[in-house]
Amino acid sequence: MTPLATRDLLGTACRLGAALTLTAAIALLGVLLVQALGVVDVGFLAGAPSRFASRAGVGPAIAGTLWLAVLTAALSFPVGIGAAVYFEEYAPRNRLAGLAGSALANMAGVPPVVFGVAGLALFVRGMGLGPTILAAGLTLAMLALPTVLVTSRTALREVPRGVRDAASALGATRWQVIRRQVLPAAGPGIVTGLTLALTRTVGAAAPLLVLGAPAFVTHAPRTPGDILTALPTQAFTWSTRTEADFAALAAGTAVTLLVLLLTVNLGALVLRRRLR
Amino acid sequence: MTACPVRLAGFGLVAALAAACGGDGVAVVVGGSGSLHPLSEAVAESFVGTAPGRRLAVGYSGTAGGLRRLCRGEIDISAASRRISAMEADACRAAGFRYVEIPVARDGIVLVAHPSNTVVDCLTLEELRRLWGPSDDVRSWRDLRPDYPDERIRFFGPGPGSGTFRYFTEVVVGRPGASRSDHYQTANDDMIARGVAGDRWGLGYLGSAAHMHNRDRLRAIAVDTGFGCVPPSAEAVADGRYSPLARELYLYVGTSSLARDDVFDLVAHYLDMAARLGPELGYVALPEAEYGRSRAVLAASRRAARP
Numbered sequence: 016m017t018p019l020a021t022r023d024l025l026g027t028a029c030r031l032g033a034a035l036t037l038t039a040a041i042a043l044l045g046v047l048l049v050q051a052l053g054v055v056d057v058g059f060l061a062g063a064p065s066r067f068a069s070r071a072g073v074g075p076a077i078a079g080t081l082w083l084a085v086l087t088a089a090l091s092f093p094v095g096i097g098a099a100v101y102f103e104e105y106a107p108r109n110r111l112a113g114l115a116g117s118a119l120a121n122m123a124g125v126p127p128v129v130f131g132v133a134g135l136a137l138f139v140r141g142m143g144l145g146p147t148i149l150a151a152g153l154t155l156a157m158l159a160l161p162t163v164l165v166t167s168r169t170a171l172r173e174v175p176r177g178v179r180d181a182a183s184a185l186g187a188t189r190w191q192v193i194r195r196q197v198l199p200a201a202g203p204g205i206v207t208g209l210t211l212a213l214t215r216t217v218g219a220a221a222p223l224l225v226l227g228a229p230a231f232v233t234h235a236p237r238t239p240g241d242i243l244t245a246l247p248t249q250a251f252t253w254s255t256r257t258e259a260d261f262a263a264l265a266a267g268t269a270v271t272l273l274v275l276l277l278t279v280n281l282g283a284l285v286l287r288r289r290l291r
Numbered sequence: 292m293t294a295c296p297v298r299l300a301g302f303g304l305v306a307a308l309a310a311a312c313g314g315d316g317v318a319v320v321v322g323g324s325g326s327l328h329p330l331s332e333a334v335a336e337s338f339v340g341t342a343p344g345r346r347l348a349v350g351y352s353g354t355a356g357g358l359r360r361l362c363r364g365e366i367d368i369s370a371a372s373r374r375i376s377a378m379e380a381d382a383c384r385a386a387g388f389r390y391v392e393i394p395v396a397r398d399g400i401v402l403v404a405h406p407s408n409t410v411v412d413c414l415t416l417e418e419l420r421r422l423w424g425p426s427d428d429v430r431s432w433r434d435l436r437p438d439y440p441d442e443r444i445r446f447f448g449p450g451p452g453s454g455t456f457r458y459f460t461e462v463v464v465g466r467p468g469a470s471r472s473d474h475y476q477t478a479n480d481d482m483i484a485r486g487v488a489g490d491r492w493g494l495g496y497l498g499s500a501a502h503m504h505n506r507d508r509l510r511a512i513a514v515d516t517g518f519g520c521v522p523p524s525a526e527a528v529a530d531g532r533y534s535p536l537a538r539e540l541y542l543y544v545g546t547s548s549l550a551r552d553d554v555f556d557l558v559a560h561y562l563d564m565a566a567r568l569g570p571e572l573g574y575v576a577l578p579e580a581e582y583g584r585s586r587a588v589l590a591a592s593r594r595a596a597r598p
Contacts, residue, residue, distance in 0.1 A: 063339070066332050145320075145365055229350030231332050233339045234318065242318050242348040257481045257488075257505050 047273070050266035059267060063233050064249070068260035073268050076249040078235035079148060080275065083245055084217045086152025087159050091216075092209055094156075095163025099205075102164075103171040104193055116168070122161035127216075130158040131225030139226055146227035149239035154226060159216040166208020170201040202290040210283035214276045220247035246272040318346035319553050323357025323369035324454050325480055326498030327540045330396060331370055331561075333568045338560045345553055353478045354454025355379075358543060362388040367548035368558070371541045372398075372454030372498065376467075389546040391592045393558060393585045395565045396574040399523040400459050400536045401502040402512040403484070405491050410439060413513040413520035416463060416535075422494065423448070424464045425471055432492065440492075446474030447486035447495035453478055455498055462535040484509055499523060503573025528575045540574070544589075550596040555589070562586055 062072020098119070106112040134154030144150040174197050182192040198205075223245055230252045232244035246268055254265035321331055328351040335347045351357070357369035362383040375383075375392065383390065402419070404411055411432065414422070418436075421429050422444070432439035449456040451468060461467040475486055480501030487495040488508040502511060502523070513520035514536055527533035542561065548554040562585055566576035 066329070066336055227350065227352070229320065229322070229348040230328070231335060231347075231349040232318075233335060233348070234346040240317070241346075242320060244348075255479055255481055257484055257508075 047266050047270055050263050051270040054263045054267035055270060060271065064231055068258065068264055071253075071264055073246060073249055073271055075232050075235040075244045076246045076268065077271065077275070079232075079244040080217060080246045080272065082148045082236055082239065083152055083155055084213060084279070086148070086239060087155040087216055088209070088213055090152065090156035091159040091163050091212065095160050095212075096167050096205060098160075098164050099167030099171055100193060100198075103168055104189070104197065119161055120165045120168075123165050125161075126221075127158055127219040128221040128225060130154055131222030133157070134222060135226055146229070146243045147239065148236045148241055148243055151223055151226055151228075151243045151245070152239060154222050155216045155219070158219065158222060159212040162212035162215065163209060166211060167201070167205050170204025170208060171197060173204060174200045199290070203287045206283050206287050206290065210280055214279055217245075218247055218272060218276060220245075220251045223248045224251060246275070318348050319368070319548075319551075319557050320366040321347070321349040321368045321370065322352060322360055322366040323543075324354045324372040324540070325351040325449075325478055326372040326398065326453075326455050326500065327351075327370035327395070327542075329500040329504070329572045330540075330565065330569055330574055333572060334561045334564050335557070337564055337568065338557055341560070342556065345557075347557065351478070353449075353452035354457070355452045358383075361390065361543055361545060362386050364388065364545070364547075367545055367551075367554050369543045371543055373458040373538065374541065375543060376457075390543045391546060391549070391588055393542045393544060393562070393589065394539045394577060394581060395542055395561055395585075396540045396569045396576060397528055397537060398499040398540060398574050399528040399533050400455060400496050400538065401499050401523045402514060403487050403495050403497065403502060403505075403509040404512055405487060405493055406508065406510045407491060408510065411494075411512060413515055415515040416517070419463045419514070420465070422446075423460070423470055423496075425469050442492040445486075445490050445493045446471065447483045447490075447493055448474050448476060449478060449480070449483070449497070450476030455480075455496070458538055459496060459536070481505070498573075499528070500573040525570065525575050537575075539577075546592050546596050549589070549593045555593055558589055559586065562589070 058070075059072045060077065061074045062070065063074055064076075065071040102112065102116045106116070131154060134150060134157065138144045138150035138153045139146055142150075144153075178196050178200060179192050182196045183189075187195065223243060226243060228243045228245065228248040232242055234241075236242065236244065250265045250268040250272065253261045253268060321335070328349070331349050331351075335349045339345050339347060351370070352360075354369075354371045354373055357366070358371060358375055358379050359382075360366045361369040362379075363386070402414060421435065423446075429435050429444065431441050431443050433441040448459075448470075451457075456470065457467045460470045464470060475483075477483060480497040483495045483497045484501055484505035487493040488505065494512075502509060511523050513522040514533070515521070516533075516535065518532065521527045521532045523533055523536070528537040531537065542558060544554065544558055549558070562582045565574070566579070566582065569576050
C-alpha cells in the first residue's frame with residue numbers, strides 16, 4: 016500500500032470514529048430525553064419521592080446533590096490546588112517528592128466505589144457520622160482530590176519558566192511570583208480541571224450507595240448532618256424498580272442531573288473567559 | 292462499652308450542625324428487610340401526609356444488616372423478615388442496646404417461574420430442599436422429575452444477609468443459611484423478579500410483596516407441604532395452609548428511639564395503617580388483637596424510656 020493510501024484509510028477510520036462517538040452521544044441523550052419526556056415538570060423538580068410514580072419528585076435529591084457539590088468543592092479545591100502548588104513550585108526535585116506526586120496522581124484512576132468503601136469505614140462508621148451529607152461530602156472530596164491535584168499540576172507546569180524567572184529577576188518573592196504571575200496564568204487550566212473533578216465526582220452513584228444512601232427520603236437535607244440523598248442514587252433506586260413508569264422517573268432524574276452538571280460546565284466556561 | 296473519642300466527635304459534629312442550622316433534630320431512619328420495604332415506604336408516605344414536615348428516611352439492606360445497624364445505634368427502626376436470632380440478640384445485649392419487637396404483618400415466600408413455564412406448577416417441600424439445598428445435584432428440571440423438560444435451571448434468590456434467605460433455608464433445607472451458592476444473589480427482590488421474568492426456565496423465591504407488583508411477569512408455583520398443592524394466596528398465608536413458607540414480619544425499634552415523638556408516632560401509625568395498606572401491596576394483616584397488643588407494648592416501653 017502506498018503511504019498516501021494508508022493515510023486515506025486512517026483518515027476514513029478517524030472520521031468513522033468521530034461519527035460513532037457523535038452517534039453514541041446523540042443516541043444516549045435521545046433515549047434519555049424520550050423516556051424523561053413528560054416526567055420532568057415543576058411537580059417533579061419540587062416534589063418528594065413517592066411510591067406512586069405520578070406523584071414522585073426529586074426535590075430532596077436535588078438539594079442533596081447541591082449540598083454535595085458545595086461540600087466537595089469547598090473541601091477538595093483549596094487542598095488540591097495547594098498541594099499542586101507545593102509539588103510544582105516548592106517541593107524539592109528529588110526521588111521522594113516524585114514518588115509521592117505520582118502515587119497521588121495514580122489515585123485519580125482508583126474507581127469511585129473504592130472511595131465509597133473507604134468512606135464507609137472512615138466517616139460513616141469510624142467517625143460515627145452515619146450515612147449523612149457530611150460523610151458523603153468528605154468521601155466525594157477524597158474522590159475529587161487526586162483529579163484536582165493532577166489537573167492543577169498540569170496547568171501550573173504549562174506556565175512558561177520565563178514568567179517565573181522574569182518576576183523573580185524584578186525582585187518578587189517566591190509567593191509573590193506564584194500569587195501574582197503563576198496562578199493567574201494557570202487559572203483557566205485549573206478551572207477546567209476543577210470542573211472535570213466536580214462533575215465526575217458529584218455524578219457518581221457507587222460511592223454513595225456504598226455509604227448506605229436510603230432508598231426513600233421524604234425531606235430535603237437542610238444541614239450537612241442530614242441523611243444522605245442525591246440525584247445519582249435516586250436514579251439508581253428508581254431504575255431497579257420493576258413497576259411501570261419508574262424507568263421514566265429514573266430517566267427524568269438522570270436528565271435533571273445532566274442539566275445540573277451542564278450548568279456547572281457553563282459556569283466554568285464563563286469563569287474561564289473572565290480569567291483570560 | 293468504651294466510647295471512641297473520634298466517634299464521639301463525629302456524633303457531636305452532626306448534632307452541632309443540626310443545632311446550628313436550626314434543624315429540629317435528625318430524621319427517623321428505617322432500615323433492614325427488603326421484603327417489608329414496600330409496606331414501610333407506603334406507611335412512611337402516609338405518615339408524612341398526615342404530619343407534614345416529619346423527616347423520614349427508609350432504606351433496606353437485608354434483615355441481618357438492619358439488626359446489626361440497629362444495635363449500633365445507626366438506625367431507629369429495623370424491619371425484619373424473620374425473628375432476631377439468639378446470637379444477634381446477645382450482640383445487642385452486649386452493646387447495652389435495648390429494643391422492642393413489633394409484629395406488623397404476615398407474608399408468604401413465593402416460588403416464582405417464568406409465565407411461559409406452565410410445566411412446573413407445584414413443588415413439594417422435599418423437591419424444594421433438593422432444588423435449593425447445598426448439594427446442588429439438581430441442574431436441569433429433568434433431574435427433579437423425569438417428566439420435566441431437560442432444561443437447565445437458572446436460580447435467582449436472596450443472599451446470606453437476607454431474612455428471607457435465612458428463613459427459607461431454615462424451613463426448607465433444615466439449617467439456616469444452608470443453600471446452594473451458585474444462584475444469582477441479590478438483596479433486592481425486584482432484581483430477582485427481573486431475573487426470573489427474563490429466563491424461560493428460571494426459578495426464584497421472593498417475598499409476596501415483590502410477587503404482587505411483578506405478578507404480570509411471573510407465575511407463582513404452588514407448594515405441597517403434605518396436604519396438597521397450596522398456592523401462595525392471602526387466604527392460605529392467613530389460615531396457615533401455606534406454612535411453613537408463611538411467616539411474620541417485624542419491626543425492631545430501639546427503646547431509646549421510642550422516647551422521641553417522631554419515632555413513636557411513626558410506629559403507632561404503622562400499626563394503624565398496616566391492615567389498610569398491606570393487602571393491596573401483597574401482605575396479610577395480623578388479627579386486630581395483635582395490633583392492640585403491640586400498641587400496649589409500645590406505650591409501655593415509651594413510658595419506660597421516658598423517665
